[in-house]
Amino acid sequence: MMNPLTxxxxxxxxxxxxxxxxxxxxxxxPADVWDALEQSLVLTPSSFGLQPWKFLIVRxxxxxxxxxxxxxxxxxxxEASHFMVLTARTDLDKxxxxxxxxxxAEAQGKSLDDLAPLKGMIAGFAETMSSEARHAWNTRQVYIxxxxxxxxxxxxxxxxxxxxxxxxxxYDRILGLENSGYxxxxxxxxxxxxxxxxxxSTPKARFLGEQVIQYLGEA
Amino acid sequence: MMNPLTxxxxxxxxxxxxxxxxxxxxxxxPADVWDALEQSLVLTPSSFGLQPWKFLIVRxxxxxxxxxxxxxxxxxxxEASHFMVLTARTDLDKxxxxxxxxxxAEAQGKSLDDLAPLKGMIAGFAETMSSEARHAWNTRQVYIxxxxxxxxxxxxxxxxxxxxxxxxxxYDRILGLENSGYxxxxxxxxxxxxxxxxxxSTPKARFLGEQVIQYLGEA
Numbered sequence: 001m002m003n004p005l006t007x008x009x010x011x012x013x014x015x016x017x018x019x020x021x022x023x024x025x026x027x028x029x030p031a032d033v034w035d036a037l038e039q040s041l042v043l044t045p046s047s048f049g050l051q052p053w054k055f056l057i058v059r060x061x062x063x064x065x066x067x068x069x070x071x072x073x074x075x076x077x078x079e080a081s082h083f084m085v086l087t088a089r090t091d092l093d094k095x096x097x098x099x100x101x102x103x104x105a106e107a108q109g110k111s112l113d114d115l116a117p118l119k120g121m122i123a124g125f126a127e128t129m130s131s132e133a134r135h136a137w138n139t140r141q142v143y144i145x146x147x148x149x150x151x152x153x154x155x156x157x158x159x160x161x162x163x164x165x166x167x168x169x170x171y172d173r174i175l176g177l178e179n180s181g182y183x184x185x186x187x188x189x190x191x192x193x194x195x196x197x198x199x200x201s202t203p204k205a206r207f208l209g210e211q212v213i214q215y216l217g218e219a
Numbered sequence: 220m221m222n223p224l225t226x227x228x229x230x231x232x233x234x235x236x237x238x239x240x241x242x243x244x245x246x247x248x249p250a251d252v253w254d255a256l257e258q259s260l261v262l263t264p265s266s267f268g269l270q271p272w273k274f275l276i277v278r279x280x281x282x283x284x285x286x287x288x289x290x291x292x293x294x295x296x297x298e299a300s301h302f303m304v305l306t307a308r309t310d311l312d313k314x315x316x317x318x319x320x321x322x323x324a325e326a327q328g329k330s331l332d333d334l335a336p337l338k339g340m341i342a343g344f345a346e347t348m349s350s351e352a353r354h355a356w357n358t359r360q361v362y363i364x365x366x367x368x369x370x371x372x373x374x375x376x377x378x379x380x381x382x383x384x385x386x387x388x389x390y391d392r393i394l395g396l397e398n399s400g401y402x403x404x405x406x407x408x409x410x411x412x413x414x415x416x417x418x419x420s421t422p423k424a425r426f427l428g429e430q431v432i433q434y435l436g437e438a
Contacts, residue, residue: 004376005224007255014262014371036226038432042425043233045369047383051426060436100426107424125384136355143359144381147366150264152233155374157223162363164266175435205326206261207270207319213257216394217279 022197052138070170081191163187236373241416271357289389300410382406
């Protein structure tokens with residue numbers, strides 16, 4: 001572990017970030033920084049470690065143009081250095097659990113027998129849900145990844161714009177996700193703010209701490 | 220903006236973190252660091268900025284003991300320095316939107332008239348969903364907060380354990396949330412790992428980058 005950051009350092013980064021509306025199309029995220037952003041996704045914690053997701057990095061300009069028309073025509077989709085679509089597994093079946101347990105055994109040097117109890121527990125947990133509920137569960141995990149990605153980006157000096165105002169069904173069609181077992185959850189544009197983005201200097205609006213944080217009991 | 224962190228710095232923190240099973244009950248998070256963690260929640264981005272959440276910090280040991288019994292008896296609930304329950308608004312109605320627009324006007328020095336178009340757009344968007352879908356939407360936003368919280372914590376040298384293996388209905392009952400308009404989404408224990416936690420040295424298991432990241436088009 002490197003030295004922890006100071007509280008001020010973390011807060012400065014979180015206050016610096018905002019949902020960037022206008023990116024500078026001429027500035028590209030350097031490869032080493034982009035690699036770290038990808039790794040922030042790979043390292044994201046998830047329920048039982050299942051990682052029920054795929055992250056699509058859309059490089060093809062013609063695909064990005066099509067996605068923009070399905071995103072209330074917001075220019076971030078095509079102007080940002082990078083555009084990502086975070087997708088969730090639409091279900092969670094025995095094959096998914098098997099794939100994960102196999103990977104876990106490999107990464108941790110364990111046998112499949114060692115992990116059989118965990119496998120049974122995950123399967124038992126997943127069975128209590130409908131297919132729709134499992135998709136919703138997976139989608140929530142994807143939002144942890146979105147949070148980890150945006151926070152990591154801010155600390156790396158990278159601007160982001162999370163994008164929920166998109167037609168997920170159209171995205172799925174354009175990205176070839178129909179019947180793939182994965183579905184669009186949310187988009188995220190990443191890059192550098194344009195000097196012209198007036199939203200960069202708009203005061204950040206949040207509820208006050210006492211409006212959203214409550215204490216049960218004394219400190 | 221302070222200097223951005225290096226990719227190595229961010230990745231070291233993300234690799235250092237793990238779902239801590241055993242906390243050192245004698246170590247408490249200092250007040251300034253805790254304040255920064257609360258601010259990481261306050262500053263979390265959300266859809267339309269609606270912040271459809273409340274974060275409950277459970278200090279009362281007797282309440283934490285009750286919650287532990289509804290959490291597969293996992294000791295993190297009582298042993299960690301802090302235990303938090305992240306809750307989501309169970310719906311999103313005109314009053315919520317009004318409250319948010321009023322706060323936004325105040326924070327940004329705008330008039331309610333300035334923000335009337337935004338207010339109408341949010342209301343129109345929310346109306347397309349059922350009450351259940353709005354609750355699910357809000358819950359996904361809470362998971363962005365969970366992601367931002369855990370990532371910020373790692374950079375501050377604070378251990379976390381996200382807790383989904385809880386009985387949300389029992390939590391709601393114990394926390395007095397029934398009919399409050401908020402419902403338990405997920406828990407999170409925060410503090411310092413115990414030297415005895417064998418999970419701290421278990422190799423981190425994740426899918427390989429090529430298993431979860433796909434590129435559409437050439438770089």
